[in-house]
Amino acid sequence: MPKNKTNDSNRLSQVVADARRHMQDREKTYREKALKMYPHVCGRCGREFSGKQLRELTVHHRDHNHDNNPPDGSNWELLCIYCHDNEHGRLEVAESYDNHSPSKEKSADSDFSHKPFAALEALLKSKGGDDADH
Numbered sequence: 453m454p455k456n457k458t459n460d461s462n463r464l465s466q467v468v469a470d471a472r473r474h475m476q477d478r479e480k481t482y483r484e485k486a487l488k489m490y491p492h493v494c495g496r497c498g499r500e501f502s503g504k505q506l507r508e509l510t511v512h513h514r515d516h517n518h519d520n521n522p523p524d525g526s527n528w529e530l531l532c533i534y535c536h537d538n539e540h541g542r543l544e545v546a547e548s549y550d551n552h553s554p555s556k557e558k559s560a561d562s563d564f565s566h567k568p569f570a571a572l573e574a575l576l577k578s579k580g581g582d583d584a585d586h
């Protein structure tokens with residue numbers, strides 16, 4: 453019956469909502485802990501944050517594992533959103549340097565693109581001239 457189906461999908465979305473809320477709770481919790489534990493200063497640029505500006509201060513995970521949240525805060529570092537961006541941006545750059553090998557040599561192909569039969573044509577022409585004398 454449609455009634456049962458509706459109940460099922462309601463339950464499913466309830467589960468999803470719970471999981472999402474749980475994740476947000478956990479994120480909020482470690483952020484609050486980190487903010488209590490550390491001075492409200494960006495670990496890179498040294499800017500101080502207070503009041504509404506605190507939103508710009510984020511928790512960076514030193515080992516980049518967001519599930520690694522030791523209670524002593526040893527995996528956390530407070531960074532402003534700009535420095536946090538930089539921190540991850542630099543890693544992405546480093547990774548892309550590792551993944552992409554130096555640019556490929558393409559010069560070998562270019563010789564073939566320009567009149568490949570020019571020499572042969574000239575050879576045939578001169579030979580034809582010799583034949584005409586007979």
Ligand SMILES: [Zn+2]
Binds near residue numbers: 494495499532533
């Ligand atoms: Zn900063």
Ligand SMILES: [Zn+2]
Binds near residue numbers: 513
């Ligand atoms: Zn981070």
